[in-house]
Amino acid sequence: MVELNTLVGVLKAAGEDTRLRLLALLAEGDHTVKDLTEILRQSQPRVSRHLKLLADAGLVRRNAEGAWAYYGLTQEGDAAALAQWLVARIDNDATRKRDRERQNASRAAQQAQAADYFAKVAGxxxxxxxxxxxxxxxxxxxxxxxxxxxxxxxxxxxxxxxxxxxxxxxxxxxxxxxxxxxxxxxxxxxxxxxxxxxxxxxxxxxxxxxxxxxxxxxxxxxxxxxxxxxxxxxxxxxxxxxxxxxxxxxxxxxxxxxxxxxxxxxxxxxxxxxxxxxxxxxxxxxxxxxxxxxxxxxxxxxxxxxxxxxxxxxxxxxxxxxx
The missing domain is CATH 3.40.50.150 (Vaccinia Virus protein VP39)
Structure with missing residues (x-):
């Protein structure tokens, strides 16, 4: 059973427009801060601040890799279950659809970059x-x-x-x-x-x-x-x-x-x-x-x-x- 103070903290962290959008994006896979700023069309400091609040509440996890850091949705526990529940209820929102389109475009660009590299080195x-x-x-x-x-x-x-x-x-x-x-x-x-x-x-x-x-x-x-x-x-x-x-x-x-x-x-x-x-x-x-x-x-x-x-x-x- 989740303690009341813990639950209130998690709900406060998730209960904001940008943070809900971040949760929805991270529910579909890991992203860097750079990716998220491009998808959300928001500044790096703003996105980083929201990610920190979500991480402090246990809703997302951070994995540092060299100069980059990847964020993903927490996979286990009550916070993870709540995040998935919230994300499912905004799936058809117009803003959510635009975010998903930008997310798909970002991934396509990354795959195209890799494809260009492979074409050059195939032989x-x-x-x-x-x-x-x-x-x-x-x-x-x-x-x-x-x-x-x-x-x-x-x-x-x-x-x-x-x-x-x-x-x-x-x-x-x-x-x-x-x-x-x-x-x-x-x-x-x-x-x-x-x-x-x-x-x-x-x-x-x-x-x-x-x-x-x-x-x-x-x-x-x-x-x-x-x-x-x-x-x-x-x-x-x-x-x-x-x-x-x-x-x-x-x-x-x-x-x-x-x-x-x-x-x-x-x-x-x-x-x-x-x-x-x-x-x-x-x-x-x-x-x-x-x-x-x-x-x-x-x-x-x-x-x-x-x-x-x-x-x-x-x-x-x-x-x-x-x-």
């Missing part, structure tokens, strides 16, 4: 990745994580040049790779043909808006994909929609780091993903982290550590490994 993508991650060790671990499982359908989201379809070719009966970059897919198709991999195909598509009819899949792979999105939790929710009830999501991405240049030069949005964040995103989807491994770069403090996670249903009998 040398595999070599570029090999510069900063121990690819052979990670790929061996990916194989081990799925070894022994019968995989009728594997879906690789953000497939890029199709490398995961190549690496895992012996484990699945049918593979589908989806990517929004035509240039990347051209490289992927050529590689699959050269390797005589006839049981996999790649498709052009927006992995942020997936058709569940593509599945259901035994395994969904997100290999070096999530750091290109402001809200990885939203992307994981898309991946879950494609899964069989006993399916697994396999994720490879960077651990938290402070290399700001990757945002400007390589279109990264998040500076790595932490274990705590992955646990939270999984729990919000009714999943759990069944496997986690880290692969340091070997380049000292300036190197990038790569992480491997496998997410499964909370009731799954999969054994917890390497946490």
């Amino acid at each position: 040398s993508w595999d070599e570029l990745r090999a510069l900063h991650v121990p690819e052979s060790a990670v790929e061996a671990a990916v194989l081990e994580a799925l070894g022994g499982r019968a995989v009728d359908l594997l879906i690789d989201l953000g497939t890029g040049t199709g490398r995961m379809l190549e690496v895992l070719t012996g484990l699945y009966k049918r593979g589908i790779g989806i990517d929004s970059s035509r240039e990347m897919l051209a490289v992927a198709r050529a590689k699959l043909i050269a390797a005589s991999i006839g049981h996999a195909q790649v498709r052009l598509g927006d992995i942020a808006e997936l058709d569940p009819a593509i599945g259901p899949a035994d395994v969904v792979v997100l290999h070096q994909v999530l750091h290109y999105f402001d809200d990885p939790g939203r992307m994981l929710a898309q991946a879950k929609r494609l899964l069989k009830p006993d399916g697994s999501i396999l994720i490879v991405d960077f651990a938290p780091h402070d290399h700001e240049f990757l945002r400007a030069e390589q279109a990264h949005r998040r500076l790595g993903l932490s274990s705590a964040q992955m646990d939270g995103w999984a729990a919000a989807l009714g999943l759990r982290v069944a496997l986690e491994r880290e692969f340091p770069s070997g380049s000292g403090a300036d190197g990038l550590t790569v992480c491997l996670w496998r997410l499964t249903a909370t009731g799954s009998s999969n054994t917890q490994l390497d946490r």
Whole structure:
């Protein structure tokens, strides 16, 4: 039961036009202060002040990443339930609709920036990745994580040049790779043909808006994909929609780091993903982290550590490994 003083404080924090609009935006995914100022058409100090009041009341959470900070709706507890209740009741408001249109435009612009980058580097993508991650060790671990499982359908989201379809070719009966970059897919198709991999195909598509009819899949792979999105939790929710009830999501991405240049030069949005964040995103989807491994770069403090996670249903009998 919520104490009266706590409830009054939460209601006061939420009971203002701009703060309600912020709650509604954050209910649909994480945003930076910059994103929110552009969507709301308000100044940075004003938006920051409202976010602080919401955070102090436990309605939103803040996650600092280098020079940026991401805000999202609190996922658990009475404050989270109240925020969702309030947001549901303003969904058809005219101002809310305009905010959502601006939010969609902001996300489209970010995805276009990433697409431009991928188009430029498609031909040398595999070599570029090999510069900063121990690819052979990670790929061996990916194989081990799925070894022994019968995989009728594997879906690789953000497939890029199709490398995961190549690496895992012996484990699945049918593979589908989806990517929004035509240039990347051209490289992927050529590689699959050269390797005589006839049981996999790649498709052009927006992995942020997936058709569940593509599945259901035994395994969904997100290999070096999530750091290109402001809200990885939203992307994981898309991946879950494609899964069989006993399916697994396999994720490879960077651990938290402070290399700001990757945002400007390589279109990264998040500076790595932490274990705590992955646990939270999984729990919000009714999943759990069944496997986690880290692969340091070997380049000292300036190197990038790569992480491997496998997410499964909370009731799954999969054994917890390497946490």
